[in-house]
Amino acid sequence: MLDNLTQRLARVVKTMRGEARLTEANTAEMLREVRLALLEADVALPVVRDFIAKVKAKALGEDVIGSLSPGQALVGVVQRELTAVIGGEEAVSGGADASKYSELNLNSQPPAIILLAGLQGAGKTTTAGKLAKWLIANKKKKVLTVSCDVYRPAAIAQLKTVAGQVGADFFPSEAGQKPVDIAHAAVDWARKHYHDVLIVDTAGRLGIDEAMMQEISALHATLKPIETLFVVDAMLGQDAVNTAKAFNEALPLTGVILTKLDGDARGGAALSVRHVTGRPIKFVGVGEKLDGLEPFYPERMAQRILG
Numbered sequence: 001m002l003d004n005l006t007q008r009l010a011r012v013v014k015t016m017r018g019e020a021r022l023t024e025a026n027t028a029e030m031l032r033e034v035r036l037a038l039l040e041a042d043v044a045l046p047v048v049r050d051f052i053a054k055v056k057a058k059a060l061g062e063d064v065i066g067s068l069s070p071g072q073a074l075v076g077v078v079q080r081e082l083t084a085v086i087g088g089e090e091a092v093s094g095g096a097d098a099s100k101y102s103e104l105n106l107n108s109q110p111p112a113i114i115l116l117a118g119l120q121g122a123g124k125t126t127t128a129g130k131l132a133k134w135l136i137a138n139k140k141k142k143v144l145t146v147s148c149d150v151y152r153p154a155a156i157a158q159l160k161t162v163a164g165q166v167g168a169d170f171f172p173s174e175a176g177q178k179p180v181d182i183a184h185a186a187v188d189w190a191r192k193h194y195h196d197v198l199i200v201d202t203a204g205r206l207g208i209d210e211a212m213m214q215e216i217s218a219l220h221a222t223l224k225p226i227e228t229l230f231v232v233d234a235m236l237g238q239d240a241v242n243t244a245k246a247f248n249e250a251l252p253l254t255g256v257i258l259t260k261l262d263g264d265a266r267g268g269a270a271l272s273v274r275h276v277t278g279r280p281i282k283f284v285g286v287g288e289k290l291d292g293l294e295p296f297y298p299e300r301m302a303q304r305i306l307g
């Protein structure tokens with residue numbers, strides 16, 4: 001069992017009793033521990049560097065006279081800064097109100113289109129079902145789902161099953177069709193049948209490749225979705241950075257859904273992905289079942305990352 005950050009810092013603090021300020025020297029030593037904690041939580045190295053620089057600038061000169069020790073003061077600075085980075089403006093101004101982060105923008109002529117993008121296995125199809133369930137239950141929306149994964153007939157069948165389980169409609173597509181054509185047809189169908197929301201599941205490859213990125217950019221240009229959500233597996237750890245970069249460059253993302261947080265992942269991917277995309281994490285996936293979708297709480301995630 002790894003020590004949590006507070007325990008780590010307490011050890012450093014023992015050597016500097018009586019110091020009432022965070023100084024260059026004691027801060028540097030403690031920041032080494034913070035860096036280690038973040039790396040253990042699988043935050044990508046360049047992101048850790050940037051974050052440490054920010055914390056250092058905030059921490060120096062911070063008064064810790066009174067009940068606080070320099071260690072506790074630094075943990076406070078780290079926690080606040082981490083929450084601010086992974087929650088963005090919303091976390092700073094929104095306090096504990098989670099609805100601010102998880103709110104989907106559905107403010108468009110119906111159907112409001114939600115495009116899901118991510119690597120194969122990230123959890124897109126499962127998330128399509130979870131989102132449909134959430135929209136039906138919480139927002140009373142009529143939801144249509146469609147798969148543009150023309151490479152894996154099994155993925156199309158999987159979406160059909162999932163949609164059926166949550167009471168969403170399913171627009172059929174098949175291998176060999178062009179994704180852009182499927183998209184056009186699904187939007188037409190949704191308009192004619194008065195669907196409020198159209199959730200579009202897309203093909204994911206095992207790695208980033210040019211053809212995949214061009215295909216999803218073309219889909220985005222056709223659909224002009226109000227939400228373009230990047231679905232990413234929290235277990236990816238450090239690799240989440242490169243994946244997020246590639247998708248962020250190919251698509252104007254509006255948000256992120258971090259999946260598989262019910263597992264052992266420490267959640268470092270949350271910091272990495274937010275840092276790279278600048279986009280809010282709107283939901284987290286916490287299970288294979290279709291009710292395993294939760295709002296994102298930046299403070300909780302900051303705690304989880306720090307251990």
Ligand code: GDP
Pocket residue numbers: 118119120121122123124125126127204259260261262263284285286287288292
């Ligand atoms: P896709 O290839 O991106 O469409 O990914 P899938 O939706 O097929 O999911 C891949 C695997 O991850 C499946 O076995 C899902 O059950 C599983 N999965 C998806 N989301 C979660 C989650 O939040 N937690 C867990 N434990 N498993 C998940």
